[in-house]
Amino acid sequence: MIRVLWHYERMKPIQEMTSLEARNIRFVLVDIDDTLTQHGKLLPSSYKALWNLKAAGLKVIPVTGRPAGWCDLIAREWPVDGVIGENGALALWEEPQPQGGLPRLKAEYHPEAVRNDHPTLKRIQDRAFQEMPELRLAKDQFARLFDIAIDFAEEEPVLSLEDAQRVQSIAIEEGAVAKVSSIHINIWMGTYNKLSMTERFLIRRFNWIPGIGDKEALFIGDSPNDEPMFVRFPLTCAVANIRRYESLIQHFPMFVASKECGGGFAEIAETILAKR
Secondary structure (H helix, E strand, O other), X not given: XXXXXXXXXXXXXXXXXXXXXXXXXXXXXXXXXXXXXXOOEEOHHHHHHHHHHHHOOOEEEEEOOOOHHHHXXXXXXXXXXXXXXHHHOEEEEEEOOHHHOOOEEEEEEOOOOOOOOOHHHHHHHHHHHHHOOOOEEOOOHHHOOOEEEEEOOOOOOOOXXXXXXXXXHHHHHOOOEEEEXXXXXXXXXXXXXXXXXXHHHHHHHHOOOOOOOHHHEEEEEOOHHHHHHHHHOOEEEEOHHHHHHHHHOOOEOOEXXXXXXXXXXXXXXXXXXXXX
16 A cells, blocks of 8 residues: 655644645545534534535545444434544445435444453553542443543543553553543554554545545544544644644644634635635
8 A cells, every 4th residue: 555654844824725735635534522522512613514515525534533333323414424433443334325215324344453342451441440540431431342442531530641641551561552532542452543444444435546545635633643644644634722732743734723623623624615
């Protein structure tokens, strides 16, 4: 697979995106928490922006750490062309049926995905909770198939990024993969991530050609677990709250919105559509 790595020393205002760059976009890949949402809520402006992108003929695909159960709802009820969940463990999408029949929900699981009842994950959870009693499982854990999500900032008490990094270190020491998002530490077995499943999904579902089609994909994110996407694609954006994680990110996106969270996503979407 052709793979070019992109690295930007500074993030440019989204308004500096060129018309040519905007017109080349075919796929809008977007994180959910604190990129589409703010304080856990999907804003009217960001939801409208999803519909506007869809109406413009773009393929809209959320790429999230949220669980399989959420992805079922998102694929069915949001104006999207698929959703990648649990940091790349799975993809869900609706497939149209002939003669106007009801669309059929389809699912694909990454070949390296390991169910979250793996004993290593149980050992990591037990050790983390013993060393840091203030930790708790994310409330959406019941809807997950492949990872465990430890909440450090979705609900009170909000813990520090240093606490999240400590949990991440424990997971890595025990032999798992761990990524810090804006709200959770997601821990899983296998070497997949958001990027590997995104590439797989685009190729298999839309006949996307790596290398040749790189500039057709725009990724929008906000936190360290989005970094593989920032590195891979030449056209990347962040909402303004990415600046909270500057000490944890080495590879930054090309552009940044002036607004945070869902307001920033709406700003990015409006800019893209205006420049097209």
